[in-house]
Amino acid sequence: MKRRSTSTLTLVLIGAAALQGCAEEEKSAARDVYRNRPDCQKDWGADAAKCEQVASGPHAGYFYGPLLYGLAGRGLSGASGSTMAPRPGSNAIGTTQAPVSRGGFGSSARSHSSGG
Amino acid sequence: MERLASPPRKDWQAQLESVGFHFHSFEGAYWDESACYRFSAAEIDMLEEATADLHAMSLAAVRSIVERRLYPRFAIADWLADHISESWAAKAPSVYGRFDLRYDGRSAPKLLEYNADTPTSLIEAAVAQWHWLQALHPGADQFNSIHEKLIAAWEALRATLPGIPPVLHFACVKESEEDLGNLDYLRDTALQAGIDARHVYIEDIGWSEDASAFVDLEGTSIRALFKLYPWEWMMGDAFGANVPRARLAVIEPPWKLLLSCKAILAVLWELYPDHPNLLPAFFEPAPLGERYVRKPYYSREGANVEIHGPRGVYAQPGSYGAEGYVYQAYAPLPEFDGNYPVIGSWIVGGAPAGMGIREDVTPVTRNTSRFVPHYFE
Numbered sequence: 001m002k003r004r005s006t007s008t009l010t011l012v013l014i015g016a017a018a019l020q021g022c023a024e025e026e027k028s029a030a031r032d033v034y035r036n037r038p039d040c041q042k043d044w045g046a047d048a049a050k051c052e053q054v055a056s057g058p059h060a061g062y063f064y065g066p067l068l069y070g071l072a073g074r075g076l077s078g079a080s081g082s083t084m085a086p087r088p089g090s091n092a093i094g095t096t097q098a099p100v101s102r103g104g105f106g107s108s109a110r111s112h113s114s115g116g
Numbered sequence: 117m118e119r120l121a122s123p124p125r126k127d128w129q130a131q132l133e134s135v136g137f138h139f140h141s142f143e144g145a146y147w148d149e150s151a152c153y154r155f156s157a158a159e160i161d162m163l164e165e166a167t168a169d170l171h172a173m174s175l176a177a178v179r180s181i182v183e184r185r186l187y188p189r190f191a192i193a194d195w196l197a198d199h200i201s202e203s204w205a206a207k208a209p210s211v212y213g214r215f216d217l218r219y220d221g222r223s224a225p226k227l228l229e230y231n232a233d234t235p236t237s238l239i240e241a242a243v244a245q246w247h248w249l250q251a252l253h254p255g256a257d258q259f260n261s262i263h264e265k266l267i268a269a270w271e272a273l274r275a276t277l278p279g280i281p282p283v284l285h286f287a288c289v290k291e292s293e294e295d296l297g298n299l300d301y302l303r304d305t306a307l308q309a310g311i312d313a314r315h316v317y318i319e320d321i322g323w324s325e326d327a328s329a330f331v332d333l334e335g336t337s338i339r340a341l342f343k344l345y346p347w348e349w350m351m352g353d354a355f356g357a358n359v360p361r362a363r364l365a366v367i368e369p370p371w372k373l374l375l376s377c378k379a380i381l382a383v384l385w386e387l388y389p390d391h392p393n394l395l396p397a398f399f400e401p402a403p404l405g406e407r408y409v410r411k412p413y414y415s416r417e418g419a420n421v422e423i424h425g426p427r428g429v430y431a432q433p434g435s436y437g438a439e440g441y442v443y444q445a446y447a448p449l450p451e452f453d454g455n456y457p458v459i460g461s462w463i464v465g466g467a468p469a470g471m472g473i474r475e476d477v478t479p480v481t482r483n484t485s486r487f488v489p490h491y492f493e
Contacts, residue, residue, distance in 0.1 A: 004160065004470070005258040009246055013304035014136030014297075031335075049279050049337050055328040064327055067335020099324070100331055104355030105345065106319035109289045114345045116214075116231040116376070116416050 032065040032092035033083060039091040040065055058083070059096065067100070117159055117221025119452035119488075122152045125251055136301060137244045139293045147240065148486040149248055153457065153473055155492035159221055160259045166225040166393045167461040167468040170215050173391070174230060177383050178204060178374050189399070190377045191413060191439035193351050199360045200370040208369035209276060210466075211269045211342075212238075216481070217393075217459040220450035224392040227384070228444075228458065229411070232375035233368050234346050236294060237460055237487060239301040241472030242266070245489035256491040260470035262462050263305065269465035270309030276365065278339040282311050284367075285332060287318040288344040299344050306342075318345045321355070328361050340365040347373035348414045348439075378411045378442045396445040407446035412437040417483035432480050449479055456481070457488070 033054075034040040040051035040063045050066045083094040125131055128149055132140045140147035155163075181190070182204045187197035214235035217225040242262035249258045274282045286303045288295040299315070306313040316332040324331055330338040341364055343350070350356045359366065374380060381397035388394055401408050401424075410422040412434075419434025425446050449456035457475040461468065476485040 003257050004164075005249065005260045006242075006246055006263045009243060009263050010308070011136060011243070011301075011304050012307055014300045047279060049283065049339055052327045052329060052337060054326050057326040059326060066337075067331060099326065100322040100335075101325075102322040103319060104323055104358070105287075105321050105350065105353050106289055106317075107354070108349035108352045109318075109345075114234050114289055114292065114295055114349070116234055116236065116346075 030068045030095050030097055032068070032087065032090055033059050033094045033096055034063040034065065034092050037063050039063070042091045062093075065092065068095075117156075117219070118154050119455065119457075120152055120154055122149060122252065124149045125248075131247060131251070132244055135239075135243050135247055136304075137239050137297065139297055140244075142294060143484040146484070146486060147244060148475075148488050151453075151455075151488055152248075153452075153488060153490040155221070155259075155490060157257075157492055160492050163217070163219065163225055163259065163459065163461055163471060164468045166217065167215055167463060169391075170227055170230070170393055171213075171463045171466065171468075173384055173388055173394075174213075174232070174375050174380070177380060177387055178371050180387060181374050181383060182371070186383070189383075190374060190379050192373065195357050195360065196347070196351055196370065196373070200373065202360075203370040208365070208371065209273050210368055210372055211273065212266070212462065212464045212469075213368075213372070213375070215461045215463065217461055218395075218447055218449055219459045225459065225461075226395050226447055227381070227393055228395075229378055230375050230380060231460075232372045234344050234376070235460075235462075236298045236344075237472050237474065238262070238298045238462075240487045241460065241462065241470060243301065244487075245472065248489045249491055253491045256493050258470070258491050262464055262470040265464035265467060265469040266302070266305040267309050270306045270311055272465060273367075274309060274311060276340075277311065278365075279312065282340075283314065283336075284311050284340045284342055285314050285316050285338045286342045286344075287316050287321060290317045290319055295344050299342075302342065302344075318343065323355055323358055328358075330355075330358070330362050330364060338362075338364065340367070342367045346376070346414070346416075348377075377413050378415075379413050379440070381411075381444055382442050395447050398443050399440075401443040404443055404445055409444045409446055410441050411444060412441055413439040418480040421480050423479060430479065432482070449481075458485075 044050040044065050052064050054062050083096045086092040086094050213232040216228045219225040288299040303313040320333050322331045382399050385397045408424050412420045415436035418432050420436040421432045423430040455475040457473050458481045460472045462470050473488045474481050474485040
């Protein structure tokens with residue numbers, strides 16, 4: 001008769017050490033702006049997720065690198081969407097404050113479990 | 117199928133916590149190993165076969181709904197209807213689902229509903245009752261290969277994910293220990309399949325209008341998302357309509373919404389009348405006479421279910437039902453020592469994978485219904 005239960009069961013993430021969620025504080029973010037994808041990939045490598053073409057707004061048609069944090073103390077300031085000088089050593093044409101809105105998911109949860 | 121008294125392990129709470137199952141005493145008593153269910157191999161064969169048949173019928177039903185564009189019947193917004201059609205045409209992959217079955221060990225299992233989008237009770241079924249089996253019935257078997265089938269399903273999915281290694285974000289709501297426990301278990305199995313499985317709470321997901329992309333708290337673009345958050349809730353959220361714009365790959369995919377909506381019960385009966393694993397179901401009560409069960413399209417945890425039975429109307433409170441109702445033939449759950457069990461039969465990677473049993477002292481299975489382990493010989 002074939003057995004229908006798992007023969008061995010290994011867990012690598014959960015277990016006695018309770019897992020903590022990634023509940024980090026929100027931080028202000030910036031993104032490097034590139035004229036084209038090759039320039040972006042010179043800085044960030046070939047991972048397609050790290051260089052995105054901008055679909056709309058003042059940088060439409062350009063490429064954004066990944067979101068960057070902790071640049072506020074390096075002279076980066078300005079209104080959301082405005083472009084500042086590129087960071088030294090970067091192939092970008094500038095750096096911009098990245099407008100990211102949050103909280104657009106979760107309002108339907110009504111304090112219920114999402115499971116069924 | 118019989119219900120047996122079973123002495124709990126002395127340190128059962130610590131045993132459960134050691135495998136990541138921390139919400140075992142949710143609402144006072146959730147995991148209950150003071151009893152168990154014993155099955156014969158022939159009964160498990162029957163449940164496994166019914167699960168495979170229901171899965172095949174469900175896929176055929178989705179195809180029929182998409183071809184006929186029956187979306188208004190499911191109260192689905194236009195933007196999501198198109199997204200569903202596209203996801204079905206693209207064969208967007210599914211990982212798992214759970215059929216809830218009425219089964220008494222004598223007659224054929226009957227489908228009560230299909231938790232196709234955000235099924236939970238997963239770590240209980242896959243891990244907790246497996247360890248219980250090893251401790252108390254090491255020579256017996258259990259209908260439970262969920263763990264290895266999950267890892268295999270993720271391995272099959274890897275090639276569809278972006279990034280090297282493939283990246284998949286896992287999201288659930290804050291403030292639900294149960295959801296986080298289930299999600300972390302899924303993430304564990306995805307990691308074992310070589311996926312960079314990252315956690316983000318659904319409330320923390322950001323939207324970059326410029327990039328038309330969702331981002332996590334690190335600012336990394338979210339290209340593929342496993343969400344333990346129902347599609348019908350996403351439909352009503354401010355970011356919902358951004359999902360197609362972001363070209364976001366979502367698991368479970370949009371087409372699974374059709375199966376998690378209880379309107380699917382009427383469509384299945386229309387397509388497969390008199391199938392032994394289905395109960396008659398309609399969009400109006402008249403064909404069923406005076407005895408039926410009214411189920412809101414999108415209710416969860418038994419909320420707003422009304423049983424119109426021989427003793428009158430038994431109604432569960434709740435806030436669901438605005439989208440519509442389906443009417444299913446009255447088929448009372450079997451009673452074992454004053455308890456009413458429902459079989460939760462898992463489909464993982466397209467194959468029957470195992471089961472968990474929830475039982476209640478009322479005829480409606482609710483969020484607080486207890487999980488009772490099983491074995492077969």
